Amino acid sequence: MxxxxxxxxxxxxxxxxxxxxxxxxxxxxxxxxxxxxxxxxxxxxxxxxxxxxxxxxxxxxxxxxxxxxxxxxxxxxxxxxxxxxxxxxxxxxxxxxxxxxxxxxxxxxxxxxxxxxxxxxxxxxxxxxxxxxxxxxxxxxxxxxxxxxxEAATAPPLPVGAYRVSLAAVAYAANGAAHFRSGQVVALNSAQNFHAWLLRTGVISQRNADVWARAIRQANWVGARSEYRAAIVRFQIRHGLTPDGVVGPRTQAKIAALMPRSTYRVVA
Structure with missing residues (x-):
């Protein structure tokens, strides 16, 4: 890049x-x-x-x-x-x-x-x-x-149907009582795919993405969840939702409606 x-x-x-x-x-x-x-x-x-x-x-x-x-x-x-x-x-x-x-x-x-x-x-x-x-x-x-x-504007196009995003996993990563961990593969993978989409659509900056990725690499799960919820709040503000960092039904519906199905396979 x-x-x-x-x-x-x-x-x-x-x-x-x-x-x-x-x-x-x-x-x-x-x-x-x-x-x-x-x-x-x-x-x-x-x-x-x-x-x-x-x-x-x-x-x-x-x-x-x-x-x-x-x-x-x-x-x-x-x-x-x-x-x-x-x-x-x-x-x-x-x-x-x-x-x-x-x-x-x-x-x-x-x-x-x-x-x-x-x-x-x-x-x-x-x-x-x-x-x-x-x-x-x-x-x-x-x-x-x-x-x-x-960064989002110059990122290479994603391959068709490349990424699977579970709305339940995206919600769990933000809402779960426990912090998501590397062993919770489904939650982490969906969260990472969702986070990458937020970067590509300009909701978060490259700096935001780098801070989150560094927390993941360092197994700083408290920091990772905090950065992730901050990204959710930015998404909610952009789309007129309650900016509480919680991926409830309205936020899930907005995600499902906006994520391009040609690139992301969105599941419940």
């Missing part, structure tokens, strides 16, 4: 300067273009450091931030690209003349670990319904933007 933060070139921007982004941002742009059918011209890329435009106030110093040309797009194209970008995980603002800018889209890849402090402040503003500018005006258009999971 490639490193999400390897830097790659996207050619030249509208002023002829080299455009550098990380692999995570590049993939997010590709997914947005595919979903929207629009590929805007880059005006300013990431990792600009001291070479960034003064009006950008340091937001382009690190990773995950770009400015995109809009004058050659129709309003429908701009809006379609913006909606697709937000669905992927970009915070998107349309900067205007009234705000003191040549009109353009200013975008930030939410969750990018390389972003500059200025960009982090803008993400905070977006999450709190503000416009990310000095004026700090209300702008709720970027609330609820998800965080893109690069």
């Amino acid at each position: 490639t490193n999400a933060y390897d830097r790659v070139s996207l050619g030249k921007d509208s002023s002829g300067r080299a455009v550098t982004v990380n692999r995570r941002t590049k993939l997010m742009l590709e997914l947005t273009a595919k979903a929207s059918g629009v590929t805007p011209t880059i005006v300013q890329g990431s990792y600009r450091g001291a070479n960034g435009a003064s009006a950008s106030a340091g937001t382009h110093d690190g990773g995950g931030v770009l400015d995109l040309r809009t004058w050659n797009l129709t309003a429908a194209q701009r809006n379609r690209w913006t909606a697709a970008a937000r669905a992927v995980g970009f915070i998107v603002w349309y900067r205007t003349v009234l705000q003191g800018f040549t009109p353009h889209l200013h975008i930030i890849a939410k969750g990018d670990r390389d972003m500059s402090p200025s960009a982090e402040r803008q993400v905070y503003a977006a999450n709190n319904g503000r416009n990310g500018l000095k004026s700090n005006k209300v702008d709720t258009s970027n609330q609820g933007v998800p965080t893109f999971n690069y």
